[in-house]
Amino acid sequence: MATQNGAAMNAPHGPRSTVSDWLASAHPTPEGAHHEWKLSGIALIPTGRVFDVLRLPAAIVHRAVGSAVPELVRARLGDGAVIHDAYEPGRWYYALVRPGAQHAYRLDEGTWLGIPEAGRTTRPGAYWIRPPRHPEDFCPMDGVAELIRRGGEGPTPPRALPELDTIEQACRALFDDNGRDPCPQDAAAATTQARDHLTALLPVTQEAATQLPLDHAAQARLARALIEAYRQLEADSSSLNLARQYAHAKRLARCCLDQVRVLRELDAAAAGPQRL
Known part of the structure; x- marks a missing residue:
């Protein structure tokens, strides 16, 4: 070029x-x-x-x-x-x-x-x-x-599938606060963790979307999951209001759970050696 x-x-x-x-x-x-x-x-x-x-x-x-x-x-x-x-x-x-x-x-x-x-x-x-x-x-x-x-035409390493069980467990735990009073450190940590999980999932979910035909039953759900993930990643999470911080962390976590669900469905339906 x-x-x-x-x-x-x-x-x-x-x-x-x-x-x-x-x-x-x-x-x-x-x-x-x-x-x-x-x-x-x-x-x-x-x-x-x-x-x-x-x-x-x-x-x-x-x-x-x-x-x-x-x-x-x-x-x-x-x-x-x-x-x-x-x-x-x-x-x-x-x-x-x-x-x-x-x-x-x-x-x-x-x-x-x-x-x-x-x-x-x-x-x-x-x-x-x-x-x-x-x-x-x-x-x-x-x-x-x-x-x-x-x-150069160097080899491209294969994409590793994130640990879906670990991500799901961590995200579900965010919705079980056991009545604890929130603190700023917990809110920041929860947001960072959910954001990190989502950025690990997004490349895999995006690649899954590129592999599906237009009329695949999961295509619309996959599209909605990606769009919502992009939206939440760009949302402002700097609020000093603890309730709003936790709400944003939970929205990020819900995006993760949505993508984990779709990836598992596709993995279960995949035929042959090329699995997501």
Whole structure:
């Protein structure tokens, strides 16, 4: 990918609404994508019709550009829109390419990916490390090939499934306070623990969503679980009111329990050696 000035790419050149409408047009109901962006800043959108997506291991991207610092990665990437999934720090980059791309890193057609709102260029969560400047702001395939060549084709370690029993037990315990009077330290610890569990679950849940066909019975529930998780992770948890702090910790924990439930259902229904 040809190097350009990253600072100049930090905002779309054209009207943001035009870019948003283009991204949303890939959704079966575009207004649904706009609604998800309004709620959480992330919309689950299927790939393969309006755009294809190459999922690039962070190790390759970071070796190619010589840095893992987001600002330097942004400045050293070339043309085209690229998403960074920051819920699992540094693991994946998603490059938008023209539909019909043939590449080993291409997501299967119809997989659902968390697409940030067009102006979302910072963490937390998935964000545009290079936002789309206009509709069809695709990464050139020859540029992606060059980036992969420079970064090397090192093996990507398999994703480990979090300890679902441990997460479920810890989250359920949060709802059993045994009549204890809350204190600020307990509230902060509960929020941190629930947030850590949720950030461990999200990459696995997101990957599960990309593996399901559009009409799979669990797809809608998985989408709702992801959207709510994104929303709660971005909610302000700095309230000095202990009751509100605990309420937020419990909402985070409930998000964890929802995702554990869906992952277990998918695991039980999985056939063959590739289990979630």
